[in-house]
Amino acid sequence: MKxxxxxxxxxxxxxxIILLSFLAIFGFPPTFTQKGIIITSVEPNTTxxxxxxxxxxxxxxxxxxxxxxxxxxxKIILDKFPSDEKQKITIGTSDAQFILFTEAAxxxxxxxxxxxxxxxxxxxxxxxxxxxxAKDKKLTTSEVNDLVDITRNRINVYGISDVKVVPxxxxxxxxxxxxxxxxxTPQDLKNLISQQGKFEAKIGNxxxxxxxNKDIQSVCSSPQCSGIxxxxxxxxxxxxxxFFFSIFLxxxxxxxxxxxxxxxxxxxxxxxxxxxxxxxxxLYLDGKLVDSLLISEDLKGSTTQQIQISGSGNGANQxxxxxxxxxxxxxxxxxxxxxxxxxxxxxxxxxxxSPTLGSEFIKIxxxxxxxxxxxxxxxxFVRYRNLKASIALLITSICEIIIILGIAALLSWxxxxxxxxxxxxxxxxxxxxxxxxxxxxxxSRNLSLKQRMKRAFAIILAAYFTSALSLLPLWWAGAGLxxxxxxxxxxxxxxGVLITRPAFADFLKRTxxxx
Amino acid sequence: xxxxxxxQKHEEHHEHNEVSKQKKSFAxxxxxxxxxxxxxxxxxxxxxxxxxxxxxxxYGDIIRKDISLTGGTSVTIYQNFDTSNLIxxxxxxxxxxxxxxxxxxxxxxxxxxxxxxKSDSETTKKVLEEYVGYELxxxxxxxxxxxxxxxxxxxxxxxxxxIFAFLLMAIVVFVxxxxxxxxxxxxxxxxADIFMTLVTVNVLGMKISSAGIVAFLMLIGYSVDTDIxxxxxxxxxxxxxxxERIIGAIKTGLTMTLTSLFxxxxxxxxxxxxxxxxxxxxxxISIGLTFDIFNTYVTNISLLKWYMEKKGLK
Numbered sequence: 001m002k003x004x005x006x007x008x009x010x011x012x013x014x015x016x017i018i019l020l021s022f023l024a025i026f027g028f029p030p031t032f033t034q035k036g037i038i039i040t041s042v043e044p045n046t047t048x049x050x051x052x053x054x055x056x057x058x059x060x061x062x063x064x065x066x067x068x069x070x071x072x073x074x075k076i077i078l079d080k081f082p083s084d085e086k087q088k089i090t091i092g093t094s095d096a097q098f099i100l101f102t103e104a105a106x107x108x109x110x111x112x113x114x115x116x117x118x119x120x121x122x123x124x125x126x127x128x129x130x131x132x133x134a135k136d137k138k139l140t141t142s143e144v145n146d147l148v149d150i151t152r153n154r155i156n157v158y159g160i161s162d163v164k165v166v167p168x169x170x171x172x173x174x175x176x177x178x179x180x181x182x183x184x185t186p187q188d189l190k191n192l193i194s195q196q197g198k199f200e201a202k203i204g205n206x207x208x209x210x211x212x213n214k215d216i217q218s219v220c221s222s223p224q225c226s227g228i229x230x231x232x233x234x235x236x237x238x239x240x241x242x243f244f245f246s247i248f249l250x251x252x253x254x255x256x257x258x259x260x261x262x263x264x265x266x267x268x269x270x271x272x273x274x275x276x277x278x279x280x281x282x283l284y285l286d287g288k289l290v291d292s293l294l295i296s297e298d299l300k301g302s303t304t305q306q307i308q309i310s311g312s313g314n315g316a317n318q319x320x321x322x323x324x325x326x327x328x329x330x331x332x333x334x335x336x337x338x339x340x341x342x343x344x345x346x347x348x349x350x351x352x353x354s355p356t357l358g359s360e361f362i363k364i365x366x367x368x369x370x371x372x373x374x375x376x377x378x379x380x381f382v383r384y385r386n387l388k389a390s391i392a393l394l395i396t397s398i399c400e401i402i403i404i405l406g407i408a409a410l411l412s413w414x415x416x417x418x419x420x421x422x423x424x425x426x427x428x429x430x431x432x433x434x435x436x437x438x439x440x441x442x443x444s445r446n447l448s449l450k451q452r453m454k455r456a457f458a459i460i461l462a463a464y465f466t467s468a469l470s471l472l473p474l475w476w477a478g479a480g481l482x483x484x485x486x487x488x489x490x491x492x493x494x495x496g497v498l499i500t501r502p503a504f505a506d507f508l509k510r511t512x513x514x515x
Numbered sequence: 516x517x518x519x520x521x522x523q524k525h526e527e528h529h530e531h532n533e534v535s536k537q538k539k540s541f542a543x544x545x546x547x548x549x550x551x552x553x554x555x556x557x558x559x560x561x562x563x564x565x566x567x568x569x570x571x572x573x574y575g576d577i578i579r580k581d582i583s584l585t586g587g588t589s590v591t592i593y594q595n596f597d598t599s600n601l602i603x604x605x606x607x608x609x610x611x612x613x614x615x616x617x618x619x620x621x622x623x624x625x626x627x628x629x630x631x632x633k634s635d636s637e638t639t640k641k642v643l644e645e646y647v648g649y650e651l652x653x654x655x656x657x658x659x660x661x662x663x664x665x666x667x668x669x670x671x672x673x674x675x676x677x678i679f680a681f682l683l684m685a686i687v688v689f690v691x692x693x694x695x696x697x698x699x700x701x702x703x704x705x706x707a708d709i710f711m712t713l714v715t716v717n718v719l720g721m722k723i724s725s726a727g728i729v730a731f732l733m734l735i736g737y738s739v740d741t742d743i744x745x746x747x748x749x750x751x752x753x754x755x756x757x758x759e760r761i762i763g764a765i766k767t768g769l770t771m772t773l774t775s776l777f778x779x780x781x782x783x784x785x786x787x788x789x790x791x792x793x794x795x796x797x798x799x800i801s802i803g804l805t806f807d808i809f810n811t812y813v814t815n816i817s818l819l820k821w822y823m824e825k826k827g828l829k
Contacts, residue, residue, distance in 0.1 A: 126653070131665065171672040348662035350636065354653050356593045357617070357627065361789060364620075368785040368793075372778040379774045421726065421796050424782065425733050428800075431778065432740050432771040439767040446754065455747075462743045466687045467736035470680035474732060477676040478669040478725065485729055 008510070014503035017495075018399055021406025025116050032115045036060035036067055036094065040162060043107035051098045053091065053108060061092035070112055077105045117409040121416025121484065124362060126355025127182040131479065132193055133174070135344040141167070143343075144175040151177060151193055153338045170479045176348070178479070194345045197335035200284045203295075206260045208253065208281065212339025215253040217305075219336045220246040226333075228325050229310075231318050239318045241325035244310040247336060254303045262301035267294075283309065285335065290328075309336075365420055372424070373397060376431050384438060388511055393434045396504045400430050403495045404488050419484030426492025429467060433460045433501050441508045453505045464497045542758050549817045556707055556814040563714040570717055578713065581613075581722040584670040586663030587633040590643060591617075592656045595625045601646075608642045609634045613722070620788040629791065636660035673728040677735075681706070684735050691743065697750055700818035701742040704810040708738040711810070712803040726792045730799035737775065737800065738807040741768040742815050749819055750828070757823065765812055772811075776804040 007015075026032065036058040042049045059067055062076045080087060081104060089106070091098045100106060122129050132147075133139065139147070144167040152165050164180040179193050199211030209215035220226050226245030234240045249257065264277040275297040283290045291311040311332060313325025373394060381390040404423055408415055440456035441449060468490060475486045571577060582589055587610075598614055605612045610633040617627040632639055636658050644651055651658075661669075684705065689698045709731060716723065748764040749757065783797035 126657075128653075133665075170668065171675060172668060174668065346662070348665040349660065351657075351659040352653050353657045353659070354591070354593065354655065356654070356657075360626075364786060364789045365793075368782040371781040371785050375777045375781040376774050379770075379777050383770050417790070417792055418726070418729065421729065421733075421793060424779075424793075424796075425736075428775045428778065429736060429740070431774050432737075435771045435774060436744060436767060439763070439770070443763060455752075459740075459744050459747050462687070462691045462747070463736075463740035465691075466684045466739045466743070469683040469687055470732065470735045472683070473676035473679035474673075474729065477672040479665075481669075482673075482725065482729055 008503075008506040010499075010503045010506045014399060014499055017406075017499055018402055021402050021409075024406040024410040025118060025402075027117050031113060031117065034058065034113050036113060037070055037073055037110045038113045039108050040111050041109045046107040047100050047102045048098075048106035048108050051100050052096075053093075053098055053106065057093045058113065059091055059093055059110065061090075063090050064092075070110065073110060081105050117412075118405055119409075119412055119414045120358070120362070121414040121419065122180060122182070122351065122353050123417045124358045124415070125182060126353050126358055127180065128189055128352040129181075129349070130179045130189065130193055130347050130351075131168070131349040132177045132179065132345050133348050135346040137343050139175045139343075141169075141175060144169075144177055147177050147341060147345075150197075150338050150341060151179065154192055154197075154334050155179075168479050171473075171476050174479075176479055190347065190350065191331065192334075194347045195331075195335075196286050196341050196344050197338065198284075198286050198340035199332070199335045202282045202284065203260050203264070203279050208257050208260055209249055210340070211336045213337075214339075215250055216336055217248040217250050219333050220248075221333055226329070228322060228329075231321055231325075233318075234314075237316055238314055239316070239321035240312050240314050241318075241321040242310060242312045243325045243329040244308055245329060245333060246306055246308050249305045249307060251303075251305070254305045257299075257307075258301050258303040261295060261299055264295070264300060266297060283311070285332065290332065369401070369424070369427070372427060376427075380431075380435070380438075386438075389438055389508065392504060392507050392511075393431070393438075396434060396500050397427055397430050399500050399503075400426055400492055400496050403499070404492045407491050407495075408488065413487060414484070415488075416484045418482045419488045422485040422488030423492060425485075425489050426496065429463070429493055430496050430501070433463070433496065434504055436460060437501065437505050437508060441505075449509050453509065456505070457502075460497060460501065464493055467493055545758075549820055552813050553817045556810065559711060560707060563710055566714055566717070578717060578723045579721065580670060581724045581727075582631050582633060582666070583661060583724040583726075584666050584673075584728075585633060586661050586666035587611075587631065588636045588639040589629060589631045589659045590636075590639055590651070590656060591627050591629045592643070592647065592651065593627045594647070594655060596628065596647060598625075598628055601628075601630070604646065605630070605632075605642060609639060615791050617790075618788050620785060669725060670728075673725060677728065677732055680732055680735055681709075684739055688739065688743070692746060692750065694750075696822040697746050697819055700815050700822065701739065701746055703818065704742055704815040705735060705738045707810045707814055708803055708806045709734055711806045712799060715802050715806075716799060721795070721798070724792060724795055727795045727799055730796040730803075733796070733800060734803040734807075737772075737804060738810070741772055741807060741811045744768055744771075745811060745815055746819060749816075749823065757820070761816060761820075765816075768811055769808065772804055772808050776801060779804065 039053060039055055039057045039059065041055055042053050059073065061067055062073060063080075065072075065076060067073050067076075080089065086101055086103045089100045089102065091100065091106070132151075134143070148165050148167050155163050155165065162182040164178070166178050167175060168178045169175045177193075179189075181189060197211060201208045201210070227243065229242045229244055231239060231241040261277060264279050267276045267278045276294040277297060277300055279295070280292040281295055282292050291309075293308075293310060309332065311325075311328055313321055313323070313328045315321035315324050376397065377390055377394045380393055381387065384390065401423060404426065405415075407413075408419070413419070436459055437453070437456045440452050440459075443452060447455075471486050471489055474482055567577060598616065601614050602612050613631040615629040615631070616625055617629065618625050630639075630643065634642075640651055640658065649655075685698075685702045688701050692698045692701070712731070712734060716727075721727070745761075745764045745768060748760045748767075752760055755763070779797050779800050783794060783801065786797065787794040
């Protein structure tokens with residue numbers, strides 16, 4: 001008796017696909033054997049960036065000390081930069097060495113190297129998701145695409161990493177913008193994506209310039225021409241910090257400035273610091289007055305292109321006021337650069353999910369799947385009293401899950417709760433089909449086994465088409481939030497019908513022939 | 516090994532004799548009364564229709580929807596605190612409050628509290644922070660907010676998706692069997708599954724989430740496969756007598772459905788402590804699978820047998 005039966009091509013195919021799936025899930029060399037930490041983002045125009053550090057590189061040492069975990073890295077960096085002194089730091093990645101001279105920790109974000117290539121959705125890893133729509137207006141496809149572009153720009157200005165901004169639509173033809181941020185939620189995400197960002201600089205009722213590249217050539221954000229100027233205690237418990245930055249107007253906007261200021265008179269209450277015109281330059285953001293700037297007398301009628309914008313931030317202590325001023329400044333710079341949206345926005349869905357229970361959740365899901373599989377094994381074993389067939393059924397079912405995970409890893413699909421529900425649905429239909437195969441193989445023994453298997457597959461295919469087709473409408477329903485379910489179920493049942501279940505049938509044939 | 520097999524064969528043979536005796540008396544009774552059996556699903560469906568009409572008049576919809584379909588906020592706070600008076604304490608301040616608890620399945624210790632309300636996320640946050648006495652950050656809590664227009668649209672589309680799914684399923688069934696009555700029997704029994712599950716869910720007072728609706732969609736697939744198996748065996752096979760083919764189909768089909776049912780129940784047992792979303796999917800599927808056993812082997816068999824008798828197909 002041969003211990004290893006000769007395998008049919010279907011069984012070989014299954015084995016090869018399973019190996020490929022493992023490759024997709026763990027990568028080559030396997031991710032869990034890799035050392036170090038991975039760079040998830042690098043702030044542009046910083047020392048780290050200029051020296052060549054990039055997203056995706058793996059840091060394996062700092063100053064010659066090997067780095068295995070986030071903690072290793074944080075500890076070295078904290079020890080190294082207690083003060084603002086300039087220091088040399090050598091960062092070793094898997095393929096190069098980078099030497100940085102810097103007074104602060106490198107402006108990069110890092111994380112542990114994930115153990116597998118499987119990506120999990122927000123509902124498991126934590127993060128935020130927002131669905132945005134225009135207020136009282138149905139957006140067209142091109143309007144949504146514009147919105148997505150502007151939002152991507154804004155997010156770039158802020159330097160938030162790991163953001164997905166995409167247009168989505170639903171069955172009723174509504175278009176939305178979906179913004180997903182993995183990991184911790186930036187405090188001002190809501191503001192960033194939902195504010196219309198309509199900026200107007202007015203003198204009296206005349207608009208001098210508005211945000212966007214038509215009126216504004218450039219916005220300075222370098223330390224030479226922007227920053228926080230002064231912080232003061234305004235009352236007992238409040239502090240205020242003032243920020244400023246320069247902008248350069250287009251010629252058209254500059255001449256508009258000249259015409260409008262040309263008509264103004266002199267302010268009779270000019271202060272000691274200087275003489276000013278009788279009207280201020282008022283800055284409005286989304287209809288709210290941000291700041292009102294005095295206009296120096298010598299600007300009257302001049303086609304000046306460089307203008308200094310200022311504003312302030314408040315807080316209960318100096319640090320809060322400073323942060324507030326800084327974020328207001330960034331916000332204002334963003335809208336000046338990116339311009340305003342032609343419509344008001346509304347966040348129709350906002351989820352911020354904490355990663356607290358994520359890993360535990362994954363564990364529970366694994367336990368639940370394991371329990372389901374063990375129960376299936378027991379029921380099948382009790383029913384057929386055939387250990388070989390029961391084990392084969394168990395293995396087939398596990399293979400189907402591995403293939404789904406492999407394809408999900410290959411396509412970088414985010415496995416969220418609906419996707420997991422889909423995997424469970426596949427286990428269910430998979431078992432059903434395998435039971436049909438076992439029963440049909442035992443049935444009508446006057447027919448050849450091949451014929452019996454053919455009959456079984458007629459039923460399996462019929463069931464497959466009903467399930468597959470009935471899933472499709474869900475792909476488009478509800479702004480695609482349940483796509484994951486359709487994705488995993490379709491992959492599962494399709495690979496089941498094409499690969500795993502035929503292999504199982506061949507296995508049954510082999511054991512049957514031997515009896 | 517061989518001995519074992521002989522024993523098994525012997526046992527099977529013995530079993531076969533026993534079963535065939537029982538089969539005979541049951542078959543006689545069944546032959547006479549199988550049409551009468553159809554009264555049971557008919558009564559259940561009639562009761563269901565009356566119940567649903569009343570339900571609709573009372574709630575203005577065919578199910579109780581949770582906030583994922585009506586709009587509102589769901590907050591998960593990852594701290595253990597006393598929830599016994601939570602609903603009554605918050606009911607004046609928040610709109611329609613529901614509380615669920617996530618606990619450790621082994622120790623029974625509470626891990627998190629889920630609070631659902633129709634109020635918006637800012638109001639909810641303020642009220643809850645006041646209640647628990649600390650700030651809710653993304654370290655200690657999760658917020659999920661859906662606007663009502665979006666959620667209502669979501670619900671409408673999911674219902675459309677289910678109707679389409681059902682129609683597509685019906686088309687496939689017609690294409691497979693190419694005869695009117697047997698195909699209709701499959702479709703009727705699939706419909707009966709879904710409808711009876713819907714009524715049961717309402718009788719139990721469950722609030723359905725978007726995931727729950729997906730579970731109904733899954734039921735279409737789950738319920739149809741045993742019906743297809745049954746119809747194929749009854750209509751297309753000629754190698755055994757009809758009743759034997761029916762018994763064979765019941766054996767296979769029951770194994771399929773019971774395996775799925777036990778698997779789902781095992782998963783539900785573990786997951787119910789942790790995820791209300793997945794739990795609801797599993798609960799609805801369990802109910803549906805139970806009705807599937809009934810509808811496949813009472814409703815569908817009787818309808819199909821009736822048809823075959825009339826047509827003289829045996």
